[in-house]
Amino acid sequence: MGPLSGYRIIEVVGIGPGPFAGMMFADMGAExxxxxxxxxxxxxxTVDINRRGKRSIELDLKSDEGKTAFLKLCETADALFxxxxxxxxxxxxxxxxxxAAVNPKLVYGRITGxxxxxxxxxxxxxxxxxxxxxxxxxxIGPTGTPPTVPLNLVGDxxxxxxxxxxxxxxxxxEAQQSGKGQxxxxxxxEGSAAxxxxxxxxxxxxxxxxxxxxxxxxxxxxxxxxxxxxxxxxVSFGAIEPQFMQVFIxxxxxxxxxxxxxMNPREWPRLKxxxxxxxxxxxxxxxxxxxxxxxxxxxxxxxxxxxxxxxxNVARESFVEVDGLTQPAPTPKFSRTxxxxxxxxxxxxxxxxxxxxxxxxx
Numbered sequence: 001m002g003p004l005s006g007y008r009i010i011e012v013v014g015i016g017p018g019p020f021a022g023m024m025f026a027d028m029g030a031e032x033x034x035x036x037x038x039x040x041x042x043x044x045x046t047v048d049i050n051r052r053g054k055r056s057i058e059l060d061l062k063s064d065e066g067k068t069a070f071l072k073l074c075e076t077a078d079a080l081f082x083x084x085x086x087x088x089x090x091x092x093x094x095x096x097x098x099x100a101a102v103n104p105k106l107v108y109g110r111i112t113g114x115x116x117x118x119x120x121x122x123x124x125x126x127x128x129x130x131x132x133x134x135x136x137x138x139x140i141g142p143t144g145t146p147p148t149v150p151l152n153l154v155g156d157x158x159x160x161x162x163x164x165x166x167x168x169x170x171x172x173x174e175a176q177q178s179g180k181g182q183x184x185x186x187x188x189x190e191g192s193a194a195x196x197x198x199x200x201x202x203x204x205x206x207x208x209x210x211x212x213x214x215x216x217x218x219x220x221x222x223x224x225x226x227x228x229x230x231x232x233x234x235v236s237f238g239a240i241e242p243q244f245m246q247v248f249i250x251x252x253x254x255x256x257x258x259x260x261x262x263m264n265p266r267e268w269p270r271l272k273x274x275x276x277x278x279x280x281x282x283x284x285x286x287x288x289x290x291x292x293x294x295x296x297x298x299x300x301x302x303x304x305x306x307x308x309x310x311x312x313n314v315a316r317e318s319f320v321e322v323d324g325l326t327q328p329a330p331t332p333k334f335s336r337t338x339x340x341x342x343x344x345x346x347x348x349x350x351x352x353x354x355x356x357x358x359x360x361x362x
Contacts, residue, residue: 002029002330002339007172010035010073010080011054016127016152017111017160017188018083019050024165026053027330028339033073033355035059036348049327051345057356058349061092072359074099074106078175079168081109081184086116096183106181107171111164113155115187127155127188134159134193143213143220159191214265216240222272223262226301233284237275238297248296252278 007030011022019034026032032054057073060066071094074080080099082089089095096108113130114120120133131137131154141148167184175181199217202208207216214220223239239245242262249258261267279287284300291298302310308319308326320329323344330339356362 003337005029008077010077012082014083016156021161021165023050048345053342054346055351056346056348057352071102075102079107083111086121105175109168109184111186113188116185127152130155130188131192134189136192136196139218141212155188155192160188163191221268222275227279229284230280231283234301235287236299236301244295244297
């Protein structure tokens, strides 16, 4: 019984952030009904964790029968979201106005890269393009190289799915007071731009340079970066505050003079090179034995397919097994309405007959 138990959310299935947002809602206890189209998707995944905990109905939204079923489903729902280009749902006769006519309280979420308006609104794009335009991509990567692609986490998921989910929950709370739904226009450009708020603040405060890989949080500082160990593994180090660097100095036997230039960017390249040599004197396991559980701000860099084995993640139950597949557990945790995964990945159309019967259409 998660905190969103009792809510019904319609997910018009697409790619990118939509399925992940739907999984977040399902993890939190909402009933998520995925409206699937006939045919295979772009990636044709044989396993799709983002479909866990959902029900699936397969509809042809271009047919009269499909539209009737969709609108009937909207009558019973609290929110829906879709990720088509602007105007597509309107052309189908299923845009916000049509849905509001059958359910004025329903919240209508829209997630796109560029947003519903603006000169780029109707052009194609992907995560990398959106975070390029927002300013997020420019600052990621080492000096003298092109910006590093941060998977599709910043645009699709951090700036997209999570902002969409936040917007939908905000609108659902408001609808409880007003009795009226509204449209939530979530843009991955704007979402990833919002994630950069700290860096706007740092630059305005004179604490961020325009170069890439020369700043405190972009790998420029010796005390915040990744390092290779003697066995070819990698570890992370993030002792920003002097008191945490002091712990590292004491544990490793470095000279106390290391703190003298802790916040002197001119000395960072030299200190970083020295740290790189130091980290190569031990294996990853040896560094873990020396630094794990201390305030040195250290952690091994784990492949995502091995992260579930770490003792901390085991103790926190950060990963779960569903249908024989180890995967991230619902998050965040709650003290009372603890979320749980109700079922594995929904098969396309598996619940079509049952849902149509519930709607009185079969």
